[in-house]
Amino acid sequence: MATDGVKIIDGDLAHDTYWGIMDLYDSNVDIATIKNEIPFVKTDYGMEEDFYHEIFVTSYALAFWEIGELTDDILQEVQRVINVGAGVKIWTQENEKAGKARQKELDKLLKKISQPNAKIRARKKYRKITNFHFQVDDLLTFKLKDNLYRAVICSSIDQYRGECSYMLTLTTYKSKTKPTVNDLFNYDISGIIIGAGYDRETIIQMQPGVENLWALYPYYGEFFFGLVQQAVLHEWFVSFKNKFEKVGVLRIKDSFKKSGSHGAASSFERFENIFEDYDKEQKIFGYKKFPVKLLCDI
Numbered sequence: 001m002a003t004d005g006v007k008i009i010d011g012d013l014a015h016d017t018y019w020g021i022m023d024l025y026d027s028n029v030d031i032a033t034i035k036n037e038i039p040f041v042k043t044d045y046g047m048e049e050d051f052y053h054e055i056f057v058t059s060y061a062l063a064f065w066e067i068g069e070l071t072d073d074i075l076q077e078v079q080r081v082i083n084v085g086a087g088v089k090i091w092t093q094e095n096e097k098a099g100k101a102r103q104k105e106l107d108k109l110l111k112k113i114s115q116p117n118a119k120i121r122a123r124k125k126y127r128k129i130t131n132f133h134f135q136v137d138d139l140l141t142f143k144l145k146d147n148l149y150r151a152v153i154c155s156s157i158d159q160y161r162g163e164c165s166y167m168l169t170l171t172t173y174k175s176k177t178k179p180t181v182n183d184l185f186n187y188d189i190s191g192i193i194i195g196a197g198y199d200r201e202t203i204i205q206m207q208p209g210v211e212n213l214w215a216l217y218p219y220y221g222e223f224f225f226g227l228v229q230q231a232v233l234h235e236w237f238v239s240f241k242n243k244f245e246k247v248g249v250l251r252i253k254d255s256f257k258k259s260g261s262h263g264a265a266s267s268f269e270r271f272e273n274i275f276e277d278y279d280k281e282q283k284i285f286g287y288k289k290f291p292v293k294l295l296c297d298i
Contacts, residue, residue, distance in 0.1 A: 021038055079110065082107075136154055150171075153168070155257055164234035189291075193225070216288075236267070
């Protein structure tokens, strides 16, 4: 079951539906366009179709009620899917207590949206960070307790709903000497192999240059490449940015900036834990090594 809990906004489908609507709303998109972009229609969900339709309908209805645009047809469909009871049935099969909890959430939702919303959600304006600690493509180095230098690349800076994240790509650099950009071309970037269900030409079109990586791991055939990254929020970096030093600019090619796996590093200790035995870290998580000289502009 691809849901994380019994609440209305739990799991991928509910989050994608609710926040898909809210992101458009906060971007000042008009209601008619939002409905066109995210139509209120039943999709072919495959197995357990009624269960997933219930998740879609209830999260959709909650979003439109909050912005003051809930219509009778949406409300009626909420009532219908609750009567069908697909979600309660599935959850009860998992755990009787969870089934009752889901029913309680559905009843609470229906009662809530059956009344006019007296406090319509205003469109939010999120603050954009402009005074960055580091810049995209910065090659950053830091020294650990073993007195050896490591290196990461700031592959992107992402801002979403008021959060600013520095996406740091991990490399295998490890040396007593501070790295230069040229030094990095003798090392690797950590990445993951992503299965591709397309023909060879389509894969290359979607990720130009990936064909140069296939020979490194022939066992996997033709695949997509994704970066291994650690996300550091702007406010987290304040307390330990002095541990990092920019030593140059190293640009990962645009086609290889796709994120494959990322964690969150809220402290410098997290980097110490990762890089203390990075070979072990890579084996545990199945990371692969890809030469910097193949992924970056020379």
